[in-house]
Amino acid sequence: EAQVTQNPRYLITVTGKKLTVTCSQNMNHEYMSWYRQDPGLGLRQIYYSMNVEVTDKGDVPEGYKVSRKEKRNFPLILESPSPNQTSLYFCASSFGSVATNEKLFFGSGTQLSVL
Amino acid sequence: RKEVEQDPGPFNVPEGATVAFNCTYSNSASQSFFWYRQDCRKEPKLLMSVYSSGNEDGRFTAQLNRASQYISLLIRDSKLSDSATYLCVLLGGGGSYIPTFGRGTSLIVHP
Numbered sequence: 001e002a003q004v005t006q007n008p009r010y011l012i013t014v015t016g017k018k019l020t021v022t023c024s025q026n027m028n029h030e031y032m033s034w035y036r037q038d039p040g041l042g043l044r045q046i047y048y049s050m051n052v053e054v055t056d057k058g059d060v061p062e063g064y065k066v067s068r069k070e071k072r073n074f075p076l077i078l079e080s081p082s083p084n085q086t087s088l089y090f091c092a093s094s095f096g097s098v099a100t101n102e103k104l105f106f107g108s109g110t111q112l113s114v115l
Numbered sequence: 116r117k118e119v120e121q122d123p124g125p126f127n128v129p130e131g132a133t134v135a136f137n138c139t140y141s142n143s144a145s146q147s148f149f150w151y152r153q154d155c156r157k158e159p160k161l162l163m164s165v166y167s168s169g170n171e172d173g174r175f176t177a178q179l180n181r182a183s184q185y186i187s188l189l190i191r192d193s194k195l196s197d198s199a200t201y202l203c204v205l206l207g208g209g210g211s212y213i214p215t216f217g218r219g220t221s222l223i224v225h226p
Binding site for chain 2: 031033048050094096102104108111
């Protein structure tokens with residue numbers, strides 16, 4: 001089944017304790033992206049990647065890192081989480097082509113709470 | 116002006132009603148347009164693409180007006196299960212793939 005797998009679904013941590021949220025897709029997609037969603041603010045892009053070893057900052061990259069060593073995986077790393085990073089996070093992927101009207105596939109989300 | 120603007124609502128309608136949402140955009144270079152549906156705390160899912168000539172999928176009709184730079188979604192015969200947030204998404208402004216999201220319009224369908 002074509003899917004984006006995101007783990008964990010829920011995560012509670014404390015300030016400063018490094019964490020990684022994993023994202024994997026099985027559709028051979030070039031484009032992968034991370035978003036955070038907060039009430040009233042909609043989906044905001046954190047980082048994105050157009051291909052292996054190519055990553056770019058989105059609108060709210062501060063406090064986050066990503067890597068794209070393999071096409072299928074795009075982990076989100078919080079080196080020193082802070083309470084303002086408490087949010088609902090989504091990973092998404094697609095073939096990344098405007099010409100072919102490619103839709104985004106989303107992971108099921110990670111609710112992160114930083115205490 | 117925000118790149119993509121949507122009335123956050125909520126739109127509160129009875130079952131069976133017809134309801135319409137608009138989404139205005141500022142980047143005239145945007146090439147592709149979509150409506151996504153998002154249930155509370157769940158991932159967004161594609162509802163339908165929006166084509167220049169307008170398109171229909173069952174009770175849902177999407178329209179694109181490039182001259183006025185907006186897209187619309189019309190839902191006929193609303194069901195309780197239509198209650199959700201509807202996000203408009205644009206692609207291709209400036210030639211890049213990077214999607215631009217509206218903040219969503221909340222729809223509540225009541226009995």
